[in-house]
Amino acid sequence: MKHLTPTRFALTLALLGAGLLAAGVFALAMGPSSVSPGEAWQALFAPSADDPVVDIVRGIRLPRIVLAALVGASLACAGVIFQALLRNPLADPFILGVSGGAALGAIAVLSLGGAVGLGYAAVPPAAFAGCLLTLFLLLMVARQGSGTSATGLLLTGVVFNAFASAAIVFLASISEGIDGSRIFVWLIGNLSSARLDVTPWLALFLSVGVACALASARGLNVLALGEETAEQLGVSTEGQRRVLLVAASLMVGAAVSVSGLIGFVGLIVPHALRLVLGPDHRLLVPASALAGAAFLVVCDTLARSAFGGRELPVGAITALLGGPVFLFMLHRRQAGWGATRSGLL
Amino acid sequence: MSAPRQAVSKTSAGLCFESVGARFGEQTVLEDVSFEVGLGEVVGLVGCNGAGKTTLVRAATRSLRPDAGRVTLAGHPVESLSRRALATRVATVPQDIHVPFPFLAGELVLMGRTPHQGAFGFESSEDLALAREAMARVGIAELADRRVDQLSGGERQLVLFARALAQQSEWLLLDEPTAFLDLRHRIELLRVVREFARSGGGALVVSHDLGLIARVCDRLVVLAGGRVIADGEPGAVLRPEVLDSAFGMRADVIQGPDGRPVVVARIEEG
Numbered sequence: 001m002k003h004l005t006p007t008r009f010a011l012t013l014a015l016l017g018a019g020l021l022a023a024g025v026f027a028l029a030m031g032p033s034s035v036s037p038g039e040a041w042q043a044l045f046a047p048s049a050d051d052p053v054v055d056i057v058r059g060i061r062l063p064r065i066v067l068a069a070l071v072g073a074s075l076a077c078a079g080v081i082f083q084a085l086l087r088n089p090l091a092d093p094f095i096l097g098v099s100g101g102a103a104l105g106a107i108a109v110l111s112l113g114g115a116v117g118l119g120y121a122a123v124p125p126a127a128f129a130g131c132l133l134t135l136f137l138l139l140m141v142a143r144q145g146s147g148t149s150a151t152g153l154l155l156t157g158v159v160f161n162a163f164a165s166a167a168i169v170f171l172a173s174i175s176e177g178i179d180g181s182r183i184f185v186w187l188i189g190n191l192s193s194a195r196l197d198v199t200p201w202l203a204l205f206l207s208v209g210v211a212c213a214l215a216s217a218r219g220l221n222v223l224a225l226g227e228e229t230a231e232q233l234g235v236s237t238e239g240q241r242r243v244l245l246v247a248a249s250l251m252v253g254a255a256v257s258v259s260g261l262i263g264f265v266g267l268i269v270p271h272a273l274r275l276v277l278g279p280d281h282r283l284l285v286p287a288s289a290l291a292g293a294a295f296l297v298v299c300d301t302l303a304r305s306a307f308g309g310r311e312l313p314v315g316a317i318t319a320l321l322g323g324p325v326f327l328f329m330l331h332r333r334q335a336g337w338g339a340t341r342s343g344l345l
Numbered sequence: 346m347s348a349p350r351q352a353v354s355k356t357s358a359g360l361c362f363e364s365v366g367a368r369f370g371e372q373t374v375l376e377d378v379s380f381e382v383g384l385g386e387v388v389g390l391v392g393c394n395g396a397g398k399t400t401l402v403r404a405a406t407r408s409l410r411p412d413a414g415r416v417t418l419a420g421h422p423v424e425s426l427s428r429r430a431l432a433t434r435v436a437t438v439p440q441d442i443h444v445p446f447p448f449l450a451g452e453l454v455l456m457g458r459t460p461h462q463g464a465f466g467f468e469s470s471e472d473l474a475l476a477r478e479a480m481a482r483v484g485i486a487e488l489a490d491r492r493v494d495q496l497s498g499g500e501r502q503l504v505l506f507a508r509a510l511a512q513q514s515e516w517l518l519l520d521e522p523t524a525f526l527d528l529r530h531r532i533e534l535l536r537v538v539r540e541f542a543r544s545g546g547g548a549l550v551v552s553h554d555l556g557l558i559a560r561v562c563d564r565l566v567v568l569a570g571g572r573v574i575a576d577g578e579p580g581a582v583l584r585p586e587v588l589d590s591a592f593g594m595r596a597d598v599i600q601g602p603d604g605r606p607v608v609v610a611r612i613e614e615g
Binding site: 087215279 | 408427429430443462477480
């Protein structure tokens, strides 16, 4: 009988951790000035004082890579939580519209907050609040629209996204404080202009979120089978749902407030991992955090260095990958899940 | 009326429904339903669609709070127990569940151990042994590594039954556990339920299969219009007039080879 053993758990996470490290070193080496992976490694772990590579690697590239990793981990982990709680593998913070809600909260503070004395520090809390509010809206719709909840939920998310995007453009256009070109950054998701002073906050929100999800990982497994099943197996669903939804919103809010709307990370990463590792959340939660981090580091590296001198917003890369994956998953879902779960790990 | 019943439950070791009433909006689903499922017995719950059988099961698992009356376990109201404590004493086999992720049958059976485990951690060797044993008892050991969402309805029902057995509870509540099963598996499942009762557990079986349930249950409770209209040994309960008021069907009751009643429905032409 296959089941999650401590060995499989440790081995899988060690492998993914090594993958993340490799992605990080690869990303350090990529960029306009050529740095070999070996030099990058040396600059990182054994820096010599007067080497210009050290400045490039540690001063310019490393902070952005750390940021990409934190944002990727947060989005993937939030995706796993939403998918389990809504019992829908297509739930992703972006598709559900909660990222849009978070971005709207952030823009509201940026454009109107100045008038009431709110500075940049208020952006992450506002994004969190926007995310949470959208989530409540969404859950109300899900509760009322019985029967059609899966499709209804996604449809509501799409519509809300369109609404949030319009509201973002509107707020940004009427406000003096926001440069017109910045709107684009919010709508498509970008790490190039992220403020690095929020990195510790992002790390904190991510740790809290992952800790909450891990602490109720077994609960997530049974919640994914439905509220009533969870109750029959002795899990108090109400309290756990609340904690997990707040945790996921913290992660989405933090990620969106530094990077705007980066979509599909929370869809692609958990889906790929489920195919290889199975759906057990005790492994899926930490694995998604690591793989999400590595995924976004690679995507961001491609965005900033694969197209010559032109830098793409990373959200464009994830959406180009995620759109087809979403359609493929939707098709498979309607066709009744053809795939077998491979037993690689 | 309800006072003496509650006094009885104080000393009873059983799962007691005490004057349970439930309403959905304007509609009364259950009214003054009282009966007991003792340890060591199999009780069948029958009634037509919408008679309130599933509502009763949900009240026992605290998935639904009755509007009147209460459900007690060995004298303690289920509301006073934590969900976890309740789940170690009462296991439920639902009609079917939708599994949106590719869990394996073995993983689902292991989830029966949830109330005995912490929030995080790995399965103990005892958990694994109990899950394996439960699957072997139900005869689905070979399904362990198959995906639950790719099993047939009947196979999934057996997996859910094994999960309930792995829960190691004192009571089993089975909500139409045989609906998707072929005849051999129906008999097999009910045999395990009997075994469970003989080793000291109590079982409540909701079923439409009057023939099988009459042979396997010690007692039958008949619900009609949200009320108990008969409660007793199968032979005493399965009478044409009870069947008429419960199901609105004309039927003859004959004696089977084992002395148990057999219901033969009349099909009237024209």
